[in-house]
Amino acid sequence: MKLMRDTWLIFQRQILLVIRNPVWVIIGIVQPLYFLFLFGPLLKPALGVSTNAEAYRIFIPGLLVMLAMFGSMFVGFGLIAELRAGVIERSRVTPVSRLSLMLGRSLRDVVTLFFQAALITLLAIPFGLTVQLGDLLLAFLLLGLIGLMLSALSNALALKLRSEDALAPLMNGVAQPLLLLSGILLPLALAPLWLQRVADWNPFAWGVDASRALFAGHPGDSSVWRALLILAVLTAVSLGWAARSFARSVR
Amino acid sequence: MMIETKGLRKSFRSRDGRAKKTVEAVRGVDLSVREGEIFGFLGPNGAGKTTTLRMLATLIEPDGGEATVAGADLRRAPGEVRRRIGYVAQGGSTWDEVSAREELVLHARMYGISKADAQSRAARALDAFQLTEFADRKCKTYSGGQRRRVDIALGIIHDPRVVFLDEPTTGLDPQSRAHMWDEIRRLRGEGMTVFITTHYLEEADALCDRVAIIDYGEIVATGTPDDLKREISGDVVTIGVNGATAKAAELLDAEAYVNKLETLESEGVRLFVDDGATAIPQILRTLDGAGIALGAIELHRPSLDDVFLEKTGRSLRES
Numbered sequence: 421m422k423l424m425r426d427t428w429l430i431f432q433r434q435i436l437l438v439i440r441n442p443v444w445v446i447i448g449i450v451q452p453l454y455f456l457f458l459f460g461p462l463l464k465p466a467l468g469v470s471t472n473a474e475a476y477r478i479f480i481p482g483l484l485v486m487l488a489m490f491g492s493m494f495v496g497f498g499l500i501a502e503l504r505a506g507v508i509e510r511s512r513v514t515p516v517s518r519l520s521l522m523l524g525r526s527l528r529d530v531v532t533l534f535f536q537a538a539l540i541t542l543l544a545i546p547f548g549l550t551v552q553l554g555d556l557l558l559a560f561l562l563l564g565l566i567g568l569m570l571s572a573l574s575n576a577l578a579l580k581l582r583s584e585d586a587l588a589p590l591m592n593g594v595a596q597p598l599l600l601l602s603g604i605l606l607p608l609a610l611a612p613l614w615l616q617r618v619a620d621w622n623p624f625a626w627g628v629d630a631s632r633a634l635f636a637g638h639p640g641d642s643s644v645w646r647a648l649l650i651l652a653v654l655t656a657v658s659l660g661w662a663a664r665s666f667a668r669s670v671r
Numbered sequence: 672m673m674i675e676t677k678g679l680r681k682s683f684r685s686r687d688g689r690a691k692k693t694v695e696a697v698r699g700v701d702l703s704v705r706e707g708e709i710f711g712f713l714g715p716n717g718a719g720k721t722t723t724l725r726m727l728a729t730l731i732e733p734d735g736g737e738a739t740v741a742g743a744d745l746r747r748a749p750g751e752v753r754r755r756i757g758y759v760a761q762g763g764s765t766w767d768e769v770s771a772r773e774e775l776v777l778h779a780r781m782y783g784i785s786k787a788d789a790q791s792r793a794a795r796a797l798d799a800f801q802l803t804e805f806a807d808r809k810c811k812t813y814s815g816g817q818r819r820r821v822d823i824a825l826g827i828i829h830d831p832r833v834v835f836l837d838e839p840t841t842g843l844d845p846q847s848r849a850h851m852w853d854e855i856r857r858l859r860g861e862g863m864t865v866f867i868t869t870h871y872l873e874e875a876d877a878l879c880d881r882v883a884i885i886d887y888g889e890i891v892a893t894g895t896p897d898d899l900k901r902e903i904s905g906d907v908v909t910i911g912v913n914g915a916t917a918k919a920a921e922l923l924d925a926e927a928y929v930n931k932l933e934t935l936e937s938e939g940v941r942l943f944v945d946d947g948a949t950a951i952p953q954i955l956r957t958l959d960g961a962g963i964a965l966g967a968i969e970l971h972r973p974s975l976d977d978v979f980l981e982k983t984g985r986s987l988r989e990s
Contacts, residue, residue, distance in 0.1 A: 422783075429780055433769075440768040502766075510764035510825065513728055514781040515753045 430524025473548025496578030911966025
């Protein structure tokens with residue numbers, strides 16, 4: 421009860437801050453739009469499909485996964501700024517629940533992500549994207565898990581490193597291979613076998629496959645439940661780790 | 672006692688290049704702070720002031736020792752301590768993009784206070800700290816003094832029994848500092864116990880009912896400013912001797928009426944004597960006899976800086 425109340429308090433404040441300074445939310449939306457407009461037109465010939473709409477139906481579900489990844493991986497920078505401003509310390513001297521300090525922020529990241537993803541989905545409809553509501557909700561569940569996992573990891577790392585200079589290279593170093601090995605830009609079916617085997621170890625590649633299956637109207641595809649299961653487990657582990665590091669360094 | 676500590680210790684591991692070393696920041700601090708007093712924690716930078724304060728405010732865990740804060744055991748019931756204390760950090764504590772009112776309401780609610788109560792507390796605090804005029808402007812538009820007042824208003828929004836202020840006037844101009852002193856006295860007037868750290872001697876002298884002096888992680892003196900000064904019996908005479916500091920020091924140190932002598936970086940010596948009025952003619956005679964030209968000569972009652980000098984062998988201003 422106290423945990424929920426405290427989480428709600430922290431979430432409200434965090435959302436207020438996002439609304440007052442929405443620049444990062446906007447950048448999060450603009451980035452996939454760039455891909456949609458500047459990279460999308462290359463896809464029809466590259467994928468060997470007959471219409472642009474067909475190419476976009478393959479591309480956009482992956483783009484949403486990219487949005488979930490990149491929108492959440494860098495939230496730790498905000499936490500470092502808050503550590504420096506003294507607002508974390510100010511929270512720590514109150515009896516507020518330590519876990520809520522993390523959950524309120526993660527909840528902010530998931531809500532922001534849903535807003536961005538809904539906007540991109542709507543904007544993609546004129547490009548030929550089609551989806552059933554039920555499948556879309558499952559896809560958003562998938563995105564939400566990815567967002568929650570990466571935001572928890574990013575915040576936990578921020579608490580450990582406490583410096584942008586350490587967090588930035590780490591995040592960039594991890595983000596690039598994860599992106600390239602996820603089949604977001606081009607399906608991994610086009611990749612040589614060894615690359616496909618490496619990508620099998622990338623949970624986000626599973627996420628992209630599942631997202632594509634859902635937008636193609638195949639919620640029963642085995643990639644869907646597999647991805648949901650893998651991501652749910654990883655999310656639970658990340659949340660556990662982040663909660664521990666919050667409880668420890670934010671004693 | 673509002674705060675009582677016994678043997679409080681804390682060390683940090685730090686990395687100096689490749690070698691790891693342990694820094695003992697606080698090495699066994701015993702303190703007793705009475706209810707309703709302004710207690711000053713005085714010492715040079717790096718002496719262990721902030722570390723001690725952060726331990727008492729439950730922000731870092733002591734390595735050893737015991738403490739009771741506002742009646743709650745620091746190590747066994749940190750949650751209870753949190754409910755009873757307020758803490759104002761040195762470096763500020765507000766988000767740029769929200770207003771003082773929004774900050775105060777949220778902070779009160781983090782103590783479990785209801786929304787309506789939090790709002791009326793915020794309004795009262797804004798009024799008491801003369802912040803009402805810009806209460807709904809974003810914190811980033813405030814001056815340094817205004818921000819500091821917001822920080823302190825946040826620290827006491829839940830009516831704590833003790834409030835810890837870490838260098839509350841550092842970086843403020845003289846007018847804001849005087850204003851801040853009034854605010855702190857007002858808190859005491861409301862029955863709160865105030866624990867402040869400072870490295871300003873005038874501040875400790877003017878504001879604090881009692882002070883403790885910490886150096887290298889240990890308490891070297893505790894008492895009221897007057898008691899501490901009285902411990903140094905007699906008067907302090909400061910003499911400027913251009914270019915002849917060493918010689919003057921040597922001559923005067925040999926005199927029987929000089930209890931203690933310190934050379935100053937600013938070409939001069941400081942003498943601790945039993946009675947300044949009788950000592951000065953003798954000093955003049957001694958120096959004159961040696962042909963040492965005198966600069967300024969000053970007689971004063973011991974200050975807290977003299978106490979610090981007496982206890983640690985160096986001046987707080989120079990350290």
